Amino acid sequence: MNANMSIINPLIRDKIIVTIQIIRHRSASTPHHQGCVATIGNFDGVHRGHQALLAQLIQRSHEMNLPSLVLTFEPQPAEYFAWGAPIARLTRFREKVHYLAQTGLDKVWVLRFDASLAALAADEFVKKILVDQLNIKHLVIGDDFRFGHRRQGNLALLKSEGERWGFSVENMPTVWMDGDRVSSTRVRQALSEADPALAERLLGRPYCMLGRVVYGNQLGRLLGFPTANIYLHRQETAVKGIYAVRLHGIAKTGLPGVANVGTRPTVGGTRILLEVHLFDFAETIYGRQVEVEFCKKLRDEERFDNLDLLKDQMVIDAAEARAYLNNF
Numbered sequence: 001m002n003a004n005m006s007i008i009n010p011l012i013r014d015k016i017i018v019t020i021q022i023i024r025h026r027s028a029s030t031p032h033h034q035g036c037v038a039t040i041g042n043f044d045g046v047h048r049g050h051q052a053l054l055a056q057l058i059q060r061s062h063e064m065n066l067p068s069l070v071l072t073f074e075p076q077p078a079e080y081f082a083w084g085a086p087i088a089r090l091t092r093f094r095e096k097v098h099y100l101a102q103t104g105l106d107k108v109w110v111l112r113f114d115a116s117l118a119a120l121a122a123d124e125f126v127k128k129i130l131v132d133q134l135n136i137k138h139l140v141i142g143d144d145f146r147f148g149h150r151r152q153g154n155l156a157l158l159k160s161e162g163e164r165w166g167f168s169v170e171n172m173p174t175v176w177m178d179g180d181r182v183s184s185t186r187v188r189q190a191l192s193e194a195d196p197a198l199a200e201r202l203l204g205r206p207y208c209m210l211g212r213v214v215y216g217n218q219l220g221r222l223l224g225f226p227t228a229n230i231y232l233h234r235q236e237t238a239v240k241g242i243y244a245v246r247l248h249g250i251a252k253t254g255l256p257g258v259a260n261v262g263t264r265p266t267v268g269g270t271r272i273l274l275e276v277h278l279f280d281f282a283e284t285i286y287g288r289q290v291e292v293e294f295c296k297k298l299r300d301e302e303r304f305d306n307l308d309l310l311k312d313q314m315v316i317d318a319a320e321a322r323a324y325l326n327n328f
Contacts, residue, residue: 020101023109036069036107037061037138038130040147042076042184045090046099048204049142049175049182054103056172057140066137067106071129072096073113080113086235088188094233095210109134122148126161139169177202191238194297206293207239208248209274213285216275225314227275228285230292237261237272242298244321244328247276249290255281258314258321259292262301266310277314279322296324 037060043050054070061068078087091099093110100108111117111129120128125148130136139158147153155171162169175182182202190198191207199207211230228247240261246254257278263269276292298320304310 020097020105021107022097023107035135035137036067037064037140038069038071038134038136039140040071040145041142042078043070043072043096043100044076044184045187045203046096046103047182047184047187047202048177051103051204052175053140053142053172054100054105056170058104060138060140060170061106064138068104069107069109069134070100070105071109071111071134073111073117075113077113077118080118088192088236088238089234090184090187090191090207090238092233095208098210119149122153122157123161124148125153126158126165130167131165136167139167141169141171143171143173145171188238191294194241196294196296206295208291208293209237209239210289210291211274213288213290215286216273225277225311225318227277228290230274230276230290232261232272232274234272239294239297241300242317243294244296244298244324245276246293246295246325247278247290248293250283250285250288254293255279256322256325257281258298258318259294260301265301265303266307277318279318295328296321 037057039053039057041050046054054068057070058068074093076087076089079089097108130139139162141155141158143155145155155169158169180186187199187202187207190196190202196207209230209232211232213228214231216227216229243259243261245257245259247257248254255278257276259274259276261272261274263272264275274292298317304313
């Protein structure tokens, strides 16, 4: 297999194993694509709107007997242009692939978003990327899709270029819910307003974070609350604070617990970390890939004057989380 290509088996609940091919560089694509049905976008969160578009993409790929492919970007364009003001990502790359794989998609092609790509005119993007490298035969896009330098590319340009280069273009209408469009921004807003139930409706699943359990500083164990520590690999998170959670990937059913997403200001922490204390659980799970489901926000993270006060609050948080999850 080409060094720029990989097969990912994302963590799937109930041990359902799916695979998806990841292609990471422009140069890797040319010998591997004899035509495809494609779509383009960030797909942050892979929400219900994304899912509707991907279902249409996969249907077309079956009809045309061609592989289905998502062209996405790392970093996301909005992150590239943020200039030091990080955007709260719903999904880091591995999480995005995890959810894309569950749709039945064949391939994800990751294009590095940098100065040269940002400067590429829309018609050049079509010729150099979509035609020369991906050899697309059909393109499915959202009705608000924009691309190319200064976002000058749109549906009309794509249809014109498609007639020129021999591919068809299909646009998908926006998915609406309760009078508003389903979007990654709306999911972020729901989470920032401590409304996991609305986020779940928009996503079509509970909001979760995935990651590998790593060694921490053992402070939680010293306080009587041992935690599974998970690095989040993002500058900003869509959720912050103390939550009642369920952890998937270890047992047949989700394990109940209480989690903190934050920097741990009481002990001078600076890196955003996800720490999960599981109730009535004593197994060693270092190195395991897990999925943390956020069920209810209990409070914001805060700084305490000493560890005794922090421990007292942790007892309260754990009791509240346990009571909620027992009836959840």
